[in-house]
Each structure stands twice: as C-alpha cells, then as structure tokens.
Amino acid sequence: MTGDYPVSGFTGRAKPVFDLDPVHTLKLITELNNGLEIEAMGKTQKLQPTDFFAGCAVSPFKRDEAEQMVQYFKLKKKVEAGAKFIIPQLGYDIRKFHELIQFVRENGWDIPVIGNVYILPYGAAKLMYENKVPGCVVTKELLSVLEKEKDAPDKGKQARLDRAAKMYGFFKGMGYDGVHIGGHGVKLEEVEYIIDKGEEFAKNWMDYVHEFQFPMPNGFYYYEKDEKTGLNTKTPTNRKNRPLxxxxxxxxxxxxFMHELMFEPGKGLFGMMRSIVKSIDGSSMEHAFTRFEHLIKVVLFDCENCGDCALFELAFLCPMSQCPKKQRNGACGGSFEGWCEVYPNKKKCIYVRAYARLKKYGEEETLRDIYVPPANWDFYHTASWINFFLGRDHVGRRLGVPYVPPKKSSK
Structure with a gap:
C-alpha cells in the first residue's frame, strides 16, 4: 500500500515523504531477498539474503473506468515487482470481489489472493460512507441497512458477525486462498464464530449473492454482468467507445507534437538537440540553461525541477508536483470518484487525467507496461533535458540514448 498522507505533526502538518511507491518497495524487497548488491567503500558488496514475504493491496471498488483501470495497471506492476499475495481494499460489492479473482486468474498470476473481511459497525461505516477512511467504500444503501440493524437489542452485533461469516463463505466459494478478518475490539470467540459459520455458508455461498450487491452508482465493471448469477461473465467490458x-x-x-519533434530518438530535431546539449553540458551556460528549462516547465507542467523527469510516461503530468504522494507507477488506493484522496472535490487524480489523455490516442496501456523508477536525487535541480539527451536519466536509459558522462560544471 502507498500509506496515508500525514494529517498532523509537531507545530503543524508533517512533511509527506513518499520517495518509494509500492512498486519500488516491492522491487527493493525482492532484491533484498535475492541478496541486494550495494556500493560501499569503493567495492560492490552483496548483502545477506533476507526472507520477507511481501504482498500488495488493490482496490476493485472504483466508480470510473479510468480510476479502476489504473488500479489494475498498477497491480500488474506490483506482481511483476515480486508481490507474493494480493489483498483487496475494503468494500461490500460482491461482484467486484468476483471481478478481482477472475482478473487475477485470467492474467495467469499464480499467487494467493486474500479476501478482506471487516466486521462493520454503523459508526465506522458512516465514516467510510463520508470518504473519511481512504480506500474503504460503503454505499448509501449499505449504510441504511446498518442503521436499521443498530436499533436491535444487541445493537446489530449478530448481524455484523453473520455478514462477516457470509463474506468468509463467498470468498471461499469463489476460490480465494484465505481471508483477513478485521474489526475494532474483535474477540477471539467472534473470529472463531466467523470461521465456523463461514465454513457452513461456503457450501451454499451463491444463495447470499443478493445480500452483497452494493454497487457504486453508475459504477464501471471490468467484465459484463451475468444476469443469472448477479456476478460477472468472462467477457470484458468494451472500453473502446466509452466516453472519457x-x-x-x-x-x-x-x-x-513537440515531444515527437524534439525528444524521439532518431526523429525530427533530436540529433540537433543532443548536439546543443552536449556543448552546454559543463559549460558556463549550463546554469542559465537549467533555469530556462525550469521556467518553461514550471509554466507548462508545474515542474519541481527533480532532474529525473517522468512527464513522458504520464501524459505530460508531473507526479512530483501534481500527486501529493508523488506516485510514479500508478494511483494510490485512496482516490474517490476520480478525485485525489488528499484534495477531494478539488483536484482530479493525476492518473485519472493521464488515462483520459492516453486513451484518446489509444495508448492508455502504456501506464500498465512502462515501469518508472524512483527519482534519482543526484539529479535534483539539474537540467532534465541535459540528463535525457545525454542518456543519464531513466527515460534516456530506457530509450537507449547513448550515455555521455557528466562534465565538471564551470558555472
């Protein structure tokens, strides 16, 4: 998971630090498990292999196509980075849980998928409905059910436990590999009840599908609906003609246009730009050139001058300045109805915007296929154009731009 954005701190809000996104972290853990090689004292050393068992989270509970697809695109990157299990974030739409397990199977990912069972009281549900618990989705219809249940003599406790047990049952029936049972102040005997009762419910889990149909209004589904079961067919929804x-x-x-003209290796003005940049690199003009580039990119892209630019991969949207969590490989799980978790109803999620831009040209799957490494802080406040055209940054390396070692600056 990405982690929550800080909400408080000493004398004010603490600085958010998201140098590594979940894909980066999984790659790091995989390398640690294999024996990470590091440079120390002028030598390459291989660390003792670790034995972490790292998994990943994904949210199938997104309303809009763009918001949902970037979740699945990022899931692919997480699996390829070494995730050993998958667990969905919290929701109560059974068709979405079915969508996830079917999506994993169809992609051929042979890793466990763990169901998320939460014993849901009315108070927590109300917070989730109001989008005050990022990534957890409770609809108005479900909240109404819980509101009635809380008026029972036991304040809805038995209904909550039975709901959790039925979730256990349908997760097992669908083929999930296990469940995570959570809740506030849960007792051992309650967990035992959920497991024992859940085993009973699993035998006839399809009988309870109708009790977990709490979809988001006008929500997007990856697969077309099976009207007989209330779940999904194996036919993917046709996204091609859906509106942005x-x-x-x-x-x-x-x-x-400008990118193709100037930044595509072997095309347009790329060769000329590379020659110009070579002459500027390390010269007295480098500082002025860096400031000039930054000025242009601040105006156009709200650039933070990180020097290891990811604009090319994200449809000319800067993840360092326009994503509060600085996510470089996909959206976090906290977006809601297309809005950024940190700025709800004010800023659209950067990946929702990137998806729409790329889909217009039939290129949205580049968000799935291109891995963006962490920003290299050696390049901070240097000219990203120099770093790119001389093959130093991650984009230059990915595109095979010939590497030119840095010159000592004469500024």
Whole structure:
C-alpha cells in the first residue's frame, strides 16, 4: 500500500515523504531477498539474503473506468515487482470481489489472493460512507441497512458477525486462498464464530449473492454482468467507445507534437538537440540553461525541477508536483470518484487525467507496461533535458540514448 498522507505533526502538518511507491518497495524487497548488491567503500558488496514475504493491496471498488483501470495497471506492476499475495481494499460489492479473482486468474498470476473481511459497525461505516477512511467504500444503501440493524437489542452485533461469516463463505466459494478478518475490539470467540459459520455458508455461498450487491452508482465493471448469477461473465467490458472520464486539454496535443519533434530518438530535431546539449553540458551556460528549462516547465507542467523527469510516461503530468504522494507507477488506493484522496472535490487524480489523455490516442496501456523508477536525487535541480539527451536519466536509459558522462560544471 502507498500509506496515508500525514494529517498532523509537531507545530503543524508533517512533511509527506513518499520517495518509494509500492512498486519500488516491492522491487527493493525482492532484491533484498535475492541478496541486494550495494556500493560501499569503493567495492560492490552483496548483502545477506533476507526472507520477507511481501504482498500488495488493490482496490476493485472504483466508480470510473479510468480510476479502476489504473488500479489494475498498477497491480500488474506490483506482481511483476515480486508481490507474493494480493489483498483487496475494503468494500461490500460482491461482484467486484468476483471481478478481482477472475482478473487475477485470467492474467495467469499464480499467487494467493486474500479476501478482506471487516466486521462493520454503523459508526465506522458512516465514516467510510463520508470518504473519511481512504480506500474503504460503503454505499448509501449499505449504510441504511446498518442503521436499521443498530436499533436491535444487541445493537446489530449478530448481524455484523453473520455478514462477516457470509463474506468468509463467498470468498471461499469463489476460490480465494484465505481471508483477513478485521474489526475494532474483535474477540477471539467472534473470529472463531466467523470461521465456523463461514465454513457452513461456503457450501451454499451463491444463495447470499443478493445480500452483497452494493454497487457504486453508475459504477464501471471490468467484465459484463451475468444476469443469472448477479456476478460477472468472462467477457470484458468494451472500453473502446466509452466516453472519457475527464476532459483532455488542447495543450496536450501540442505537447505530443513537440515531444515527437524534439525528444524521439532518431526523429525530427533530436540529433540537433543532443548536439546543443552536449556543448552546454559543463559549460558556463549550463546554469542559465537549467533555469530556462525550469521556467518553461514550471509554466507548462508545474515542474519541481527533480532532474529525473517522468512527464513522458504520464501524459505530460508531473507526479512530483501534481500527486501529493508523488506516485510514479500508478494511483494510490485512496482516490474517490476520480478525485485525489488528499484534495477531494478539488483536484482530479493525476492518473485519472493521464488515462483520459492516453486513451484518446489509444495508448492508455502504456501506464500498465512502462515501469518508472524512483527519482534519482543526484539529479535534483539539474537540467532534465541535459540528463535525457545525454542518456543519464531513466527515460534516456530506457530509450537507449547513448550515455555521455557528466562534465565538471564551470558555472
């Protein structure tokens, strides 16, 4: 998981630190397990292999196509980075749980999928309904059910336990590999009840599908609905002709044109730009060139001058400045109805915007296929154009731009 954005701190909000996103972290753990090689004292040393068992989270509970697809795109990257199990975030739409396990199977990922069972009281549900617990989805219809249950003599306790047991049952029936049972102040005997009763419910789990149909209004599903079962067919939803979830600015077309003209190796003005940059690198002009580039990119992209630019991969949206969590490989799980977790109803999630831009040109799956490494802080406040054209940054390396070692600056 990405982790929560800080909400408090000493004398004010603490600085958010998200140098590694979940994909980076999983890659790091995989390398640690294999014996990470590091440079120390001028030598390459291999650390003792570790034995971490790292998994990943994903949210199938997203309303919009863009928001849901970037979750699944990022899931692919997490699996490829070495995730050993998958667990969904919290929701109560059984069709979405079925969607996830079917999606994992169809991709051929032979790793365990763990169901998320939460013993849901009315108070927690109300917070989730109000989007005050990022990544957890409770609909108005479910909240109404819980509101009635809390008026029972036991304040809805038995209904909560039976609901959790039925979730255990349908997870087992669908083929999930296990469950995580959670809740506030849960007692051992309650967990035992959920397991024992859940084993009974698993025998006829399809009988309870109708009790867990709490979809988001006008929500997107990856697969078409099976009207007989209330779950999913194996036919993916046709996304090609679906409308975009957010507008695409006209400036994006101009950015694409300029990129193809100047930044595509072997095309347009790339060779000329590389020659110019070579002459500037390490010269007295480098500082002025860096400031000039930064000025342009601040105006166009709200650039933070990290020097290891990811604009190319994210449809000319800067993850360092426009994503509060600085996610470079996909959206976090906290977005809601297309809005950023940190700025709900104010800023659209950067990946929802990127998906719409790329889908307009039939390129949305590049968000799935291209891995973006952590920003290299050696490049902080240096010219990303120099780093790119001389094959030093991650994009230059990915595209095979010939490497030119840095010159000592004469600024």
């Amino acid at each position: 979830d957010t507008t695409v600015p006209a400036m994006y077309s101009f950015n694409r």
